[in-house]
Amino acid sequence: MRLFHSFAALLLGVVSVFAHAAQPATVRLDYTHSGNALDDRYAIERVVIEPLPWPGNLARNMDDTNRGNNRLEVVDAKTGDLLYSRGFSTVFGEWRSTEEAGRISRSFQESVRFPQFAQPVRVRILKRDERNAFSVAWSIDVDPNAQDVVRQQPPALAKPIPIQVSGPSPDKVDLLILGDGYTQKEMKKFEQDARRLSQHLFSVSPFRERAKDFNVWALAVPTEKSGISRPSTGVHNPSALGTRYDIFGSERYVLTLDNRALREIAQHAPYEFIEILVNNETYGGGGIFGQFSTAAASNDWANYLFVHEFGHHFAGLADEYYTSPVAYAAASGRPEPWEPNATALRDPGKLKWKRHVKDGTPLPTPWPKEQYEEASRAYQKKRAALRAANRPESEMNALFREDLKQTNALFAQQPHRHTIGAFEGANYEASGYYRPAMQCIMFDRSEQFCPVCQDGITDIIDLYAGPVRQ
Incomplete structure (x- = not known):
């Protein structure tokens, strides 16, 4: 009976998606x-x-x-x-x-x-x-x-699972959740992960308010071994998508470099955006605007990873943090970022998010930058030591919770805690780049996007599922 209902749901979803016959x-x-x-x-x-x-x-x-x-x-x-x-x-x-x-x-x-x-x-x-x-x-x-x-095309190696079908594809944003590192016995876990994490996505504004503008599909080709490759620890697991940790030498950066494999699997489901769930406990993820994003589905911070990395992929949001080590070299000359949530602040009077800035707000906007950086240096030292010693992931998760707690306590009494302004430190740079708010999902492991990031996301939703522009 369960199989019949699953097939019926899939059939209903496919019929709905292709209602636009032309x-x-x-x-x-x-x-x-x-x-x-x-x-x-x-x-x-x-x-x-x-x-x-x-x-x-x-x-x-x-x-x-x-x-x-x-x-x-x-x-x-x-x-x-x-x-x-x-x-x-x-x-x-x-x-x-x-x-x-x-x-x-x-x-x-x-x-x-x-x-x-x-x-x-x-x-x-x-x-x-x-x-x-x-x-x-x-x-x-x-x-x-x-x-x-x-x-x-070769026959599909797996069938898409309708997670949420809100209407015909041409009227909606089609999100495809792909799984990598899930064995045949773990296919039910993949579906549960996809449902759990997509449900969380739609609890975060502005996705919450626009949930009915999305269709969500899930698709995974089983692997022989559970989990994806993590070369820095000697783990090499072949997988359908070729997703792995340690991209560009960054232990937490997860991508696939096998675009052909990705596209040949994804083409069997309706999609405009892709998030890959990797069946791993180790913290990690990544996101490329207009290509795909990734998140470790079994990590304690999977909710944050899913939403943060999707922010990169879906809306082209910049990372607002700057104290974590990254593989990228600093941009020379501090050019103005194209990302909607970062600026070089060359002309405060033309700040790209000025509609959110109240009169009298100082630009740059004061925040406890030195205290934050001092605490962050200590935190990063502990983090590096845990990874070097290959300690259990539970210890890393505890460190992340401690770091967020300390950051929240530091920011709690600040006069510009909820101000939209221009806070120095963003885009992997301690100076020369500015973010809109003191705290946001794109800055740390917070739970909400700031209003500027919400605008950036809404613009993309409107591009695919908003009112048709005349």
Whole structure:
């Protein structure tokens, strides 16, 4: 009986999703992006017609949010008319800011997806410069009717599970939760993890108020071993998505570099955004705007990880913390970030979130920065020692709780505790970059987004499921 109800729910979900019978096919362009800190190059791999129709609303083809280090533009190959656009960032873009990129070149797999148009198109990948202007980095003509376009896909290795179906895909944001490191016996655990964490996402504003604008699907291909690879501890578990810890040498950074595997599994469910749950207890996650995010589902801080990393992937929110070690090198010259929740504050009178700033608020805004940094240095020393000694994760979780408790106590009596202003310290930098609020999910393991981050998230929800702009 349970199997029948599960099948019925899946069938109902699929029928609902494809209620828009006129949806075009989904085209995916797979390519390689290679280079180093000073140079990058592109090369086509293949053009794919995915098994499912385009999940988006054709009336919302144009992206006006100005997010991402890159921008996809699909134009009419003959007239040059713009047909579709989206901002995004890449794993390559993060890697090229690491120390390694100054020594060697690497190649990364990437993909862009767009609705199939009646005519041949030119796909352009644009890159943002230090002045925040976009210029074309690569372009290629794509004819979906060409003979070398891949049209037949291997059968799906797993079926999507409808977690929440609010309506037809073109009218909703489609979130796909993928699982990695779950064995066949752990498939029920994956579904429970997906339901638990998506439920938490929709308890946090502004996702809470916009929950009905989302469809949520879950999909996992079983692995032979439980958990994903963590090379720094000698754990190497092959998995369907190739997700692993220790990306760019950061023990807590979790990504997959196997874009082909990711896309070939994801294409069997409707999606616009992806969060990968890894079946591990060790704290870790990651998020790339417009690509995917990850979170360790069995960690005590899984709720925070899921929401924080999804903030990166979904809305392009910047990290507001700056005392934790990261793999990235500092940006020279402190250029103005494109992210909506960080600024170089070159002109306080033109602060990007000034509508939230009350008259008389000092810019920069005072906060107990020195005391916070002193406590943070001690905390980071303890954290590094626990990881070096490979101590049980329970000890790390206890340290995180202690750190958050101390931060809350330090901030509790501050006059600007709930002020929106410009607080120095953000974007991995102690000076020169500013965040909107003293505390936010993007700053520490808090429970809420600040109003500026909420605006940034709402902009993206509206892009996919808001009122159609005339």
